[in-house]
Amino acid sequence: MSTDERAPAPRLDTRLVVAAIEGDRAAVDRLLSDLRPLVLRYCRGRLGSSFGAEDCAQETLVAVLLALPHYRYETDSFLSFVFGIAAHKVADIYRRRSRDLSEPVADPGDTRAGSSLAAPDEYARTDARLQIGELLSHLPPLHRDLLTLRVILGFTAEETAEALNLPSAVAVRVAQHRSLAKLRQLMKAKTATQSE
Known part of the structure; x- marks a missing residue:
């Protein structure tokens, strides 16, 4: 279990969020650092630890970064905004998985060592x-x-x-x-x- 997974969620400083929205690069860096463990925990909870949670969290943070200049700050709504983006990214991953037929599936009769059959x-x-x-x-x-x-x-x-x-x-x-x-x-x- 990584330190990101169990780290307590940060309390976001209102001034930090406002400064990041206004384009302060140091504030943006700090905000994304503070958001990362929170978003990663959310994505892992929805996707499981082995199925793209890291990628989902990264995509969420990139989307937040791109949306910051256009975001209109309202008190206590920023994390809801971030989780909304994360929820959409999780849904995107599920949609991609359902369409991706390129993943090989093990033959049910294949019980050799190293086969990709799941354990009970x-x-x-x-x-x-x-x-x-x-x-x-x-x-x-x-x-x-x-x-x-x-x-x-x-x-x-x-x-x-x-x-x-x-x-x-x-x-x-x-x-x-x-x-x-x-x-x-x-x-x-x-x-x-x-x-x-």
Whole structure:
């Protein structure tokens, strides 16, 4: 696990963001350095650690850099802006993957050493991710993003409030409680349906 993955999300200095928007090169460098671990954690949480999260984070930071001169600063909205760009970059990667048929796929009968067949625990992790994604898809986007940041990526309530432009950490905790309660209901309903 790299230091970027578990580093606490930086609190962005308003003056730094404004200076970067105004074109101060030192401020731009510092802002991108502060954003990198936050964006990388977001991308890894959405894409997994081995599937282009580094590239996605880099593409996001380049897009932020290009958008800075045109961005109209509003208090406490900059991280939402950055995460919006990151969400689009993640979606772009999923679209590219779905269209890319050049990736070779192992023959199911090929069990020789070195074949690219996934280990059983990889299938279990993929299945768990798909189930979690399916459950989360039933939540409103804000609640889905909140749970992704808090539970999957390990953000603090304060970091999540800042990232999602929520009024306070308390609002994050209340929304998280409601979202988890809704997920429990969905899981119970799904289990009941499967046992019938």
